[in-house]
Amino acid sequence: MRLEVDDLKKVFGRPESLSDKPNMYCPGCGHGLAHRLVAEAVDALGLKDRCIGVASVGCSVFADDYFDFDFVQAAHGRAPAVATGIKRSKPDSIVFTHQGDGDLASIGAAEMLHSANRGEMITVIFVNNAIYGMTGGQMAPTTLVGMKTSTSKLGRDPKVAGYPVRVCELLKDLEGVAYLERVAVNTPAHVIKAAKAVRKAFEVQDEGLGFSLVEILSQCPTGWGRLPKDAVDWVDDNMVPYYPLGVFRDVTAKEQK
Amino acid sequence: MPEDRVLMKGNEAIGEAAIRAGCTFYAGYPITPQNELTEYMSYHMPKAGRAFVQAESEVAAINMVYGAAATGARAMTSSSGPGISLKQEGVSYMCGAELPCFYANIVRGGPGLGNIAPAQSDYFQATRGGGHGDYRVIVLAPSTVQELFDITMLGFELADKYRNPAMILGDGILGQMREPIVLREPVEYDPGTKGAWSLGNSAGREKHMITSVRLAPGTLEKHNMKLFRKYKEIAEKEQRYELTAVDDAEVIIIAYGTSARVAKSAVAAARESGDIRLGIIRLITLWPYPADIIREYADKGARFLVVEMSLGQMYEDALLSVAGKTDVSLLAHTGGGLPAEEEIIETAKKVRASDGPVEVFPEAAE
Amino acid sequence: MTTKTIMAGFGGQGVVLMGTLLAHGAMVEGKHTTFFPSYGAEMRGGTANCSVVVSDREIASPIVNQPDCVVAMNIASLNKFESRVRPGGIIFVNSSLIDRRVERDDVTEIRVPANEVAESLGDVRAANMVMLGGIVKKTGVVNLETLGESLEKVLSERAMGLIDLDRQALKRGFEEVA
Numbered sequence: 001m002r003l004e005v006d007d008l009k010k011v012f013g014r015p016e017s018l019s020d021k022p023n024m025y026c027p028g029c030g031h032g033l034a035h036r037l038v039a040e041a042v043d044a045l046g047l048k049d050r051c052i053g054v055a056s057v058g059c060s061v062f063a064d065d066y067f068d069f070d071f072v073q074a075a076h077g078r079a080p081a082v083a084t085g086i087k088r089s090k091p092d093s094i095v096f097t098h099q100g101d102g103d104l105a106s107i108g109a110a111e112m113l114h115s116a117n118r119g120e121m122i123t124v125i126f127v128n129n130a131i132y133g134m135t136g137g138q139m140a141p142t143t144l145v146g147m148k149t150s151t152s153k154l155g156r157d158p159k160v161a162g163y164p165v166r167v168c169e170l171l172k173d174l175e176g177v178a179y180l181e182r183v184a185v186n187t188p189a190h191v192i193k194a195a196k197a198v199r200k201a202f203e204v205q206d207e208g209l210g211f212s213l214v215e216i217l218s219q220c221p222t223g224w225g226r227l228p229k230d231a232v233d234w235v236d237d238n239m240v241p242y243y244p245l246g247v248f249r250d251v252t253a254k255e256q257k
Numbered sequence: 258m259p260e261d262r263v264l265m266k267g268n269e270a271i272g273e274a275a276i277r278a279g280c281t282f283y284a285g286y287p288i289t290p291q292n293e294l295t296e297y298m299s300y301h302m303p304k305a306g307r308a309f310v311q312a313e314s315e316v317a318a319i320n321m322v323y324g325a326a327a328t329g330a331r332a333m334t335s336s337s338g339p340g341i342s343l344k345q346e347g348v349s350y351m352c353g354a355e356l357p358c359f360y361a362n363i364v365r366g367g368p369g370l371g372n373i374a375p376a377q378s379d380y381f382q383a384t385r386g387g388g389h390g391d392y393r394v395i396v397l398a399p400s401t402v403q404e405l406f407d408i409t410m411l412g413f414e415l416a417d418k419y420r421n422p423a424m425i426l427g428d429g430i431l432g433q434m435r436e437p438i439v440l441r442e443p444v445e446y447d448p449g450t451k452g453a454w455s456l457g458n459s460a461g462r463e464k465h466m467i468t469s470v471r472l473a474p475g476t477l478e479k480h481n482m483k484l485f486r487k488y489k490e491i492a493e494k495e496q497r498y499e500l501t502a503v504d505d506a507e508v509i510i511i512a513y514g515t516s517a518r519v520a521k522s523a524v525a526a527a528r529e530s531g532d533i534r535l536g537i538i539r540l541i542t543l544w545p546y547p548a549d550i551i552r553e554y555a556d557k558g559a560r561f562l563v564v565e566m567s568l569g570q571m572y573e574d575a576l577l578s579v580a581g582k583t584d585v586s587l588l589a590h591t592g593g594g595l596p597a598e599e600e601i602i603e604t605a606k607k608v609r610a611s612d613g614p615v616e617v618f619p620e621a622a623e
Numbered sequence: 624m625t626t627k628t629i630m631a632g633f634g635g636q637g638v639v640l641m642g643t644l645l646a647h648g649a650m651v652e653g654k655h656t657t658f659f660p661s662y663g664a665e666m667r668g669g670t671a672n673c674s675v676v677v678s679d680r681e682i683a684s685p686i687v688n689q690p691d692c693v694v695a696m697n698i699a700s701l702n703k704f705e706s707r708v709r710p711g712g713i714i715f716v717n718s719s720l721i722d723r724r725v726e727r728d729d730v731t732e733i734r735v736p737a738n739e740v741a742e743s744l745g746d747v748r749a750a751n752m753v754m755l756g757g758i759v760k761k762t763g764v765v766n767l768e769t770l771g772e773s774l775e776k777v778l779s780e781r782a783m784g785l786i787d788l789d790r791q792a793l794k795r796g797f798e799e800v801a
Contacts, residue, residue: 048459049458049459049460050457050458050459051459052328052456052457054324055468061470062470064466064468067464068464069459069464070456070457070459070464070465070466071456071464071465071466071467071468072323072324072327072354072456072466072467072468073354073466073467073468073469073470074320074323074324074350075320075323075346075347075350078316078317078320078323078346078347081312081316081317081318081320081321081323081324082320082321082323082324082327083324084284084310084317084321084324085282085284085310085320085321085322085323085324085325085326085327085328085330085332086324086325086327086328086456086457087324088282088308088310088321088325089281089282089308089324089325089328089329089330089332090328090456090457090458092457092458093328093456093457093458110313110314110316110317111313111317111320113313114312114313114317118310262650263776264643264646264647264650264656264658264776264777289662290662373662429662430659430684430685430686433659433660433662434657434658434659434685435643435646435657435658435659436656436657436658436685437650437655437656515684518681518682518683518684519683519684521681521683522681522682522683522684523683525680525681595684595686597688598683
């Protein structure tokens, strides 16, 4: 049997919203997966022409290169403030930020908390890999207790560095928040769930229900000094026990009740 | 005639002018002595169908302005010294990304928390860019409530024209005082004029990217040289000033803002009494510094007296402008201190009697 | 001709309104004028003051160090500003609340029972207007009629219901002072 190209059915390809630029993330990194999930959701919901992304500072500083819609690059931690300015000026646009843990939970904690509290109609894609990747593996606000980094060489000591910040738990009681879920991208099953969460977050924004945030637990093989295949296991063994997966707030569920 | 004038507070005049200039986004954070501006915008922006956000911090406010400006909005923020220091982050990013915005610094006494009295001590911060990197912002220095109004409208135009932040360097007196002013007609602002680069509604075109990151070797140098050419053009075309009684003056005062108000009265009083023939170059732009006109009078051998409410900050630009051709003297106050008319006249007489420059500081310095 | 006035009292006595109205009246009469309030932390603790300059020429600074007139609505204000008036200047004293006399002998003291007059009109809140009526009578810095008209522009919507009372109070204060 001989197949012509025309006989082939395309079952998998690059989402329209993703650019054709190869990304510069390390092998095994979760950022690229997170980008893909966003692009798929934007395509599926038909939001591409209205979509404006906000890149932050960290490994995803060049996120603007990887998408094929309008993008602006923000100062460290300020992406939710930039997104606020965009959304308030262009309320018909769909605005999301892509931020790492240092950017969102440390230097940008105030912007995160207050944009959530104001109920800004934006979506935050929060990639939590428990480390500062771009600057070379320093301790993040989300670094686990005992975890060794370049600024906690003996392991994070809560007596001097405090305990890791759980962002979803911190935001879940704010009235402005419409949707809040923690997912992971270390296994195919987790990726499928993550895709649904990202899509839900954009739907919630499009419906004007409030602030939405998806926390994506992501592996950082380089920063953790582990092989990619070990890093994905490390997420399940170490991160998930401290950062439980699940929906923390969903105003659409309340409406259904 | 009198009836079309209104009695308006400086801070409120800035707000009303911004709305009439087509400002569609304002974000602010409370700080004295500029609170009435934020309060004015909180009420009047939504009423005009525009966006107002009370931000969680000055840092957040300027970054909201960055986002709004990226969509083509005429965006604005305001603060006083301590808050303006925090805003430098966003201002630097906007210069790098070539985004226009307008902001006001209603200066109070520093350093640190200082006091809330009027001061001009943020001159260096304003005229040297203020934040990190190789950039400039357009700095405008009104001296009356009318000028606060007019210069706010002008500031939005200049910011858009050059795709660069422009600011007012005011002070607590200008922000707090009420004076009669004439309101100008609103302008029609069309954000579509920025459609070639602004964000949003991307159907049928290439994507737009706004960024200040340029990591590839050589790209930042190239970009900064583009900015530099722009700054040179601004420096050539936008020097603004007002001359009073300079041509036969024995001493020419250089001043701006509140100190220029007092100096202008001193000029009139000294002319009236016949004490000394004073003139004044009142600076309206601080960056670009009106160096050309100062140089012109320096070439004619004029002697200058800088009067400022800071310890010799603007003085340095005057010295650079005369480039050693003549002498420049200084009467300085700081920490909320104001020059008095008599003090200016006395200092000018000292200059006249002296062969070289004279420097007069507050007595408290001893 | 330039007249520099400092007005002072405790919060709620309407010192800022008094100053704003005077400046507005001056504007309507085509004069140069500035109004400058005390602001920020200075306002806290219950006292308020403002400076009004009215002139036929451009005004250098709205801040007044040596006023031609001081208006003291309470004793704390008299204590604070008595020494600042220029020799030959005027001190307006709210005699309803201030028992003591002005101690200086090189200034003119004008005593106005502002609270009592306002109360007789039915609302003590109009004491500021009684005082202002007295001020313009003595100084002639603006006309009484102008102030009556300016009230329409200066009063907040909330206070507009008191406009007739305020006009009456201005007039009574004007009559009170010789």
